[in-house]
Amino acid sequence: MSHDVIMPQMGESIAEGTITAWFKNVGDMVARDEPLFEISTDKVDAEIPSPEAGVLLEIKVQPGQTVPINTIVAVLGSGSEKSVPDRVAAPAVAAPAVAAPVTSAPASAVPSIPVIVAPASNEPAMSSTEDRRLTKSSPLVRKIAKEHDVDIRSIEGTGISGRVTKQDINTFIDRHEHAPAAPAPISQPVMSMPVVAQHAPGPMAIPAAFRAQVFEGDRVEDMSVMRSKIAEHMIFSKTTSPHVYAVFEIDFTKVAQLRAKHKDRWNEQHGVNLTYTSFIMKATVDALKKFPVLNASLDGNKIIYHRDIHLGLAVALDWGLLVPVVKDAGELNMMGLSKRAVDLATRARNKKLKPEEVSGGTFTITNPGIFGSLFGMPVINQPQAAILGVGAVEKRPVVIDDMIAIRTRAYMSLGFDHRLVDGAVADHFMSAIKEGIENFDGSSL
Numbered sequence: 001m002s003h004d005v006i007m008p009q010m011g012e013s014i015a016e017g018t019i020t021a022w023f024k025n026v027g028d029m030v031a032r033d034e035p036l037f038e039i040s041t042d043k044v045d046a047e048i049p050s051p052e053a054g055v056l057l058e059i060k061v062q063p064g065q066t067v068p069i070n071t072i073v074a075v076l077g078s079g080s081e082k083s084v085p086d087r088v089a090a091p092a093v094a095a096p097a098v099a100a101p102v103t104s105a106p107a108s109a110v111p112s113i114p115v116i117v118a119p120a121s122n123e124p125a126m127s128s129t130e131d132r133r134l135t136k137s138s139p140l141v142r143k144i145a146k147e148h149d150v151d152i153r154s155i156e157g158t159g160i161s162g163r164v165t166k167q168d169i170n171t172f173i174d175r176h177e178h179a180p181a182a183p184a185p186i187s188q189p190v191m192s193m194p195v196v197a198q199h200a201p202g203p204m205a206i207p208a209a210f211r212a213q214v215f216e217g218d219r220v221e222d223m224s225v226m227r228s229k230i231a232e233h234m235i236f237s238k239t240t241s242p243h244v245y246a247v248f249e250i251d252f253t254k255v256a257q258l259r260a261k262h263k264d265r266w267n268e269q270h271g272v273n274l275t276y277t278s279f280i281m282k283a284t285v286d287a288l289k290k291f292p293v294l295n296a297s298l299d300g301n302k303i304i305y306h307r308d309i310h311l312g313l314a315v316a317l318d319w320g321l322l323v324p325v326v327k328d329a330g331e332l333n334m335m336g337l338s339k340r341a342v343d344l345a346t347r348a349r350n351k352k353l354k355p356e357e358v359s360g361g362t363f364t365i366t367n368p369g370i371f372g373s374l375f376g377m378p379v380i381n382q383p384q385a386a387i388l389g390v391g392a393v394e395k396r397p398v399v400i401d402d403m404i405a406i407r408t409r410a411y412m413s414l415g416f417d418h419r420l421v422d423g424a425v426a427d428h429f430m431s432a433i434k435e436g437i438e439n440f441d442g443s444s445l
Helices: 128-135 139-147 166-177 225-240 253-270 276-290 334-349 423-438
Strands: 003-006 016-022 035-040 045-049 054-059 066-068 072-077 243-251 296-299 302-305 311-313 315-317 320-322 363-366 386-390 394-400 403-417
Touching: 035 072, 139 166, 225 320, 243 423, 253 276, 253 334, 253 403, 276 311, 276 334, 276 363, 276 386, 276 423, 311 334, 315 334, 386 423, 403 423
Parallel strands: 311 363, 363 386
Antiparallel strands: 003 072, 016 035, 016 066, 035 045, 054 072, 243 403, 296 302, 315 320, 386 403, 394 403
């Protein structure tokens, strides 16, 4: 008996995935739950375990290919089945152009559709570029193309390997729908920026005159899946939310003293380091309980006030950025928050996160300060209402009671959606975090 292996849905809003590596070849034995292949999606890079034990009879989707969720990517069997001639083994190596994982990038839920089949024999054969534009476009893009009777192969894609993005097709449709019926002749070419559909979150199609030049010695490579999705998500966030920022300088002197006093015992008893992030997480959770509008989302004209606090923690990786989520952070003490954060960060770096661990966040903390940045202006992680940026915690000279003193300080910035959060509320929220850190109750340690 054979068993189909499908492309899993790695997150509530994920519509497709890219195979980046196969760990087995056709004919190999596979144990149940043994890593079988690796994928990249809009949310996370993950190793997918085998759903059954058996022999890998067929690999249907090669490394580098992107297919909708629920697509059959391989076939497992008991080994008694006879292989048919058209079954092709894929090398168990990652495709270089898509080996990187993808960040957490919320997107609209898209229904999965069948993989597009090859054209009938009486149609002209597609070039490799046209084939990539057609087969590697997302289900949503193909749906839009069908609704507007657009041939995807006629669009110059700006995505990975010439892939047509949602931005590309919306720009193409908008330009053709608003094009004048009989344009007047001109003596010289007139350069104009293309009209971009307001609802399109993807990267803008750039006119030739503004395209980057490639010089001798330059290296040109496709964006990774993760880098491409980060770009799309950042543009979407900036065009969706009016970003406003508040920056507070916060005194960490008491926290630094408590950390120095308790860090050895903390490590011995709990098995995790007592870091500044531990204190920041606890202060943030307490402040979110006082100001629930910061733990909210906007859905059209409706405000969703989330009952539970699901705290996202941005983790910088060698190949990009992921935002694993500490679920039910409001129910955890500082030790619980610290253990959960360390576990998620470790598994993010080892590509072992589960789909539910990179989705459903209600508020995000990012810490560029660990790399020396004084403070940052982070982009909101949609569909959240705000994001907290933490700068470098370091000793600085400050004036206290008309005297110069050395204190441990840090700048912390709050980026918030001004449609939902007013400046006064944002300042009160940051004041609550400041109070929680500067007057931390050491008895809880």
